[in-house]
Amino acid sequence: MRQTIKRLTLLITLAISLAAVAEPTPEDAAKYRQSIMKALSGHNGAISMMVRGKAGDPDNLGNHVQALVNLKGEIESLFEQSSDLEDDRALPAIWENPEAFADAIENFQAAVEALSEVANGGEMQAIDAAHRELGKACKGCHEDFRLKKQD
Ligand code: HEC
Incomplete structure (x- = not known):
């Protein structure tokens, strides 16, 4: 009996982990994409506040930069498919113009790497400059590949 329960537990665990890696629906993929974008935005926003001396302990700056470093490799995989989700703002240009x-x-x-290189030095001016470049990289992609918000 105990053996059967053990085996069943193992099977259930396996089924759950397999379900987790199954191909997501286009809608779930879009929601996931938006969650990662929000995460980028959260860390980017925190860095921005610190660089401008408005809030946050600069000792924590490295953590937020590291979070961007950790997330940056995931970005390609976020755009494997478009969706019919109403608030999916990923433009068809992404798939029509893959090289750009x-x-x-x-x-x-x-830009994330450049920011990471200066972040540890603690030189705020260099961090500020690298952070601005990163902002331009986010904005550059949004301008070409993200649907403008409709009011
Ligand atoms: C290579 C292109 C690209 C880069 C680089 C990029 N984004 Fe995005 N971002 C997009 C696209 C496309 C969407 C729309 C996604 C959707 O609606 O499915 C988006 C959506 C967003 C959203 C809205 C998420 C939501 O809730 O719908 C935020 C916020 C955002 N990006 C912030 C950032 C920040 C901050 C950076 C830089 C640190 C960044 N993005 C870098 C392409 C990019």
Whole structure:
């Protein structure tokens, strides 16, 4: 009996983990994409407040930069499919113009790396400059590949 329960538990655990890696629906993929974008935005916003000396302990700056470093590799996989989700703002240009989109991703990843290189030095001016470049990389991609908010 105990053996059967053990085996059943194992099977259930396996089924759950398999379900977790199954291909998401386009809608779930879009929601996931938006969650990662919000995470980028959260860390980016925190860095922004620190750099401008408005809030946050600069000792924590490295943590937020590291979070961007950790997330940056995931960005390609976020755009495997478009969806019919009403608030999905990923433009068809992403799939129609993959080379330009890959360039936008590369710009962003390079900007994160550049920020990470200066972040540990604690030199606020250099961090500020690198952070502005990162902002441009986010904005550059949004301008070409994200639907403007309709009011
Ligand atoms: C390579 C392109 C690209 C880069 C780089 C990029 N984004 Fe985005 N971002 C998008 C696209 C496309 C969407 C729309 C996604 C959707 O609606 O499915 C988006 C959506 C968002 C959203 C809205 C999420 C929501 O709730 O719907 C925020 C906030 C955001 N991005 C912030 C950022 C920040 C901050 C950075 C830089 C640190 C960044 N993005 C870098 C392409 C990019």
